[in-house]
Amino acid sequence: MNVNQLSRRFFLQQASTLGIGAVSGFPMPDPAALLPVQTNAPEPTAAQQRWMTLKFGLFVHFGINTYYDTEWSDGTLDPAKFNPTELDTDQWCRTAKAAGMNYIVLITKHHDGFCLWPSKETTYSVAATPFSKDVLQLAVASARKYGLKVGFYYSLWDRHEKTHDTDDWAYVEFMKKQLRELLTNYGDIVELWFDGFWK
Missing domain, CATH: 3.20.20.80 (Glycosidases)
Structure with missing residues (x-):
């Protein structure tokens, strides 16, 4: 899954996790770490x-x-x-x-x-x-x-x-x-x- 293919459910889960973390005072993870990394994309010629x-x-x-x-x-x-x-x-x-x-x-x-x-x-x-x-x-x-x-x-x-x-x-x-x-x-x-x- 790349950034352009995020489902609404995945987005809401991650957003709510970040929101709960922000109001609770717990340390929040780097948002970039929550996104799947696409490693098989071909390089342009x-x-x-x-x-x-x-x-x-x-x-x-x-x-x-x-x-x-x-x-x-x-x-x-x-x-x-x-x-x-x-x-x-x-x-x-x-x-x-x-x-x-x-x-x-x-x-x-x-x-x-x-x-x-x-x-x-x-x-x-x-x-x-x-x-x-x-x-x-x-x-x-x-x-x-x-x-x-x-x-x-x-x-x-x-x-x-x-x-x-x-x-x-x-x-x-x-x-x-x-x-x-x-x-x-x-x-x-x-x-x-x-x-x-x-x-």
Whole structure:
């Protein structure tokens, strides 16, 4: 049992023991000695310790849905509307740094399947937009300019990619290829945030 798992009964027993001891004048035990010691907790790995030192970061939820004023979509929104001509990733990172943040996590692809990089695995990406620029490349360059570490969010649920619902192994291969693109084209990535595993 750790501190977060104390039962109400155990707590009341210990609290009443301390209360009786306090009013009776008997010497009271150290309260820390009453708590069970958890000795089998695993130590964080070196990578986990490095991640924990980052502490404070910015999560940027930006994508095709931004231009349709919706949080989620079904993977059928027209990429022609995605044209962030005034996109200023320096502003994102400058603001994060000024706030004392140490890293930025960028949405690479949300549940709709729209990729903010020109993935070779799909046509549903920035490459099919009037903007046509690699948003991840711009944001990563800005993050490095302002001394921020970079993490990527990647949705495992892709409502645009048809193999997601029809062929599990083909979809796994699709994801592996996209993740390879993300992890080999943008330098050091300190975090991968997977979402959509529940679908």
